[in-house]
Structure formats: structure tokens, C-alpha cells
Amino acid sequence: MDSGGLTSSPDARQAPGVGDPLSALESCFNDFVSSRPLVAHGGRVVEVTPTHYRARGLSGAARLGDVVELRSRAGRRMGEIVQIDATDVVVAPFEVAADAGVGDAVFDRGPFDVAPSRSWRGRAVDALGRAIDGRGPLVPGDRHDAAALRTPPALGRQRVGTPFLTGVRVIDIFTPLCYGQRLGVFAGSGVGKSTLLAMLAAADAFDTVVVALVGERGREVREFLEDTLGPRGMAKTVAVVATSDESAMMRRHAPGTAMRIAEYFRASGDRVLLILDSITRFAHALREVATGTGEPPVARGYPASVFTDLPKLLERAGPGVEGAGSITAILSVLVDGDDHNDPVADSVRGILDGHVVLDRAIAEQGRYPPVNPLASISRLAGKAWSDEQKALVLRLRAMISRFEDTRDIRLLGAYQPGADAELDIAVRQVPQLYEAMGQSPKDRPSRDPFGDLARHLKGKDKANG
8 A cells, every 4th residue: 555545434443243144244234324524634744843744645534633543663643734735735633642654654544533421511522522531432423513513603693691500609709700791811820810700610500510620730630529629519510631741632622622512501401600710721721723834923932823713612612592592601811921911811801701810919918809890891791781870880999009009118117097087988998898808618508698798897897986
């Protein structure tokens, strides 16, 4: 066989034994009902790099995003086509070590697809939709239904406007959310993003929760699923995991797989909460794959395709068409060096429907969650607040702003009580407000955030005479 004329039957990868006629019959039936072609186009590896390899013989039939199967001495390895030219294709492997060698055979297996089903709730899968929780194989759903899922057109979506409570007081008061909203949690490393996301994941307002852990430390994955979510939360959760030691392609695919699963449940009528931690590590994976193909950087090492792929992913969340459910997306954004004008953070901020900013200075004061209410905003807050609540929040923001602006003056001893009535109120009330906003993952979710705030402030006033 020459490098440009390889063909393969799809059954070649797992041919049933002679003594198993039922398995052989099932395999033949699946091939005929599947949309996958019975003959796969093939080629041979001509160049290998640490992150990619180049194959010749597939250019005429391959498409970007097709999955390929590499047959080498180490076994069979999967990868994805990320670049095509007149003679060659460039493949990024899913495994950390592709074990490719010059002359190895490569076969095109068609586009990547995931076929989720309702039985996936309570399971943990990898970026390719394979079970990783040791509880046996997953039951796939209807692939034709999964392939038919598409992002609803802009004018075909339902309106966003039904609020819900997260149980986190500082969020529900200052940045309230609606079903179908997309919210970013912006923070530097070690400030408390994952802890806040875990608190939001415990909300009772959703039928299904999809969690994508992208680039996370392996140690934290089991802790998050077993301790933070717990058996009750995990029962309605599908977790998609791609840890930091996995290949860039697995980290690149994990958010898309999680979104596809969320889209399936949305189409089924569920109110879905999608938690993605973090979108920044997804952008890092996009950068690694793109630069490996020779794409030039345009902003702090990020190629232009990164800023094209981010809205493609995020716009898939939100409300569905009439009669369908919604996807409420909460995404963590890791701001490098606490620089909130980082290219990824800046790009994502313009796509989302609001952002919550976690402040390192607040965390260092021991206030959790360390949300900065002045820097945080929900673009749909007006649909969640009543007129009285809106007036109260605006008043609270003004008091907090006055309190923080005069912090240096008060530390220097230049503040004189009685000279400014508004400042006197802020100095007295804001520390009590900060205390009322404090909440840990072990605390019970707040069912009435404004009522809790009022009761706390009244209790403090009585205690002070």
C-alpha cells in the first residue's frame, strides 16, 4: 500500500471473535444503521513533533475536526485533524504521548460526536464522553438526535427574564441572576473561585447540573464531586473532567462536550446549570493547539482563532426555543496576575450577561465570599429586582463606595464624626453589611437574602442600643 491509498473497514478496530456470532451480527447491523461510512480513508505519518504529527493521503477526503485513528507499535491512538493543506493533514493527538512514528497508518473516522442520555446523570466522563468513574460503560443516547442539536437562532430563543435564587446572599442581592443568563466569575489564582462555584452548584433551582472541570488539579476533582457536591448534588450532575496533565486536545474538547450534554438536557425541557471551571484554561488549550499549527500570536501569545472560538462556545448557552428549557452558564475566568484587562478576560466580559469580581484584598481581610459588589454587575438585574429592592441596592452601593473611598482618611485619623451625616451612616452600617454578606460553603443557602440582611442589621442596631 502506498501512503495515499489506505482503506479500512470500521470493524477492523474491534473484530468480533469467530465464536461470537451474535456480536458479529450486532456489529454488522450497527455499521449499516450508522452514519459512518463503511470504508475509511487512510494515509501515513510523514512527520512527528512533540504536540502534533503530519499525515499524507487524507487531504482529499478529510475535514477539519475529523477524528483519526493512528495505528502504531504502541496500539491505536485517536487524534483530531486541526489543519489541512493540498497534500497533508496535521493531527493533534488526544493522548499526552501520541507514540506516532513515520510510516504509521492513519485512518479518518469522521466528525467527533457525543450522544448523551438521561442515564448520564450522576456520572463522570472525560472530554470524549467516556466513563471515568469506574461504574461501567455509559448508555449512549440517540446519535441522530444529538447531531440535530443546534444553537437556537437569535430570534428563535425564548426571552430571559425569570429570576432564581442561588442561595449566596451577596450574589442574590447585588448581582441577581435569571434562567438562561451567562455569568463570569473573575478572579486571580487562590482567591476562591472554585469555592464560590461549588456554592452556586448547590442551588435547588435546576433540574440538571453539568460541571466541566478543565485544567484542574487531579487531587481536587474527587474532592469537588464527593465532598462539595455530595451524593445529593451528584445525583443530578454530569461531570466532564480534563485535568491539567491531560493533552491540550482533551482540555480543548471538554467545554464543548459539556455544552453538548447541557444542550441535550435543554432540548428535553430541563433547566440546566452549566459550570465551567475555567474558561481561561480552555483558552490556553486553544492557544497551544493553534500555535502548534503555526498560527501567529496577536495578543499576549494568543492567536486570533482563540477570540473566535470563545464566542462560538459561549453563545451556545442561554435559553432554548419555545417549549425547550434553558442553560444558565456560570464560568470562572482566571485573570493572570490579577490583571482584569487580560485579553481573555476582556474578550469574555463582552460576551457574558454579567460578571462577579472576586477581590484578593477582600479575601485577605477574611471576608468570604470575597465578592467586590462595586465591580460586579448583572446585566439582567433589572428583571430580578423589585422597585424597592433596586432602590435599596443602589443605596447600599452608594454607602459602600463612600466607605471605601474614605478608607485612607479614616486610617490617618482625619475623620471626624458629625461633620458628614452620610459618611457617618456609611461608617456605621457598611461593616455590618459586610458581616451580613459573609457565608461559607457549610452554611445553609439563603432562602430570603433581603430578609436575612434586614434581620441582621436590626439585630446589630438592638445590640448597640
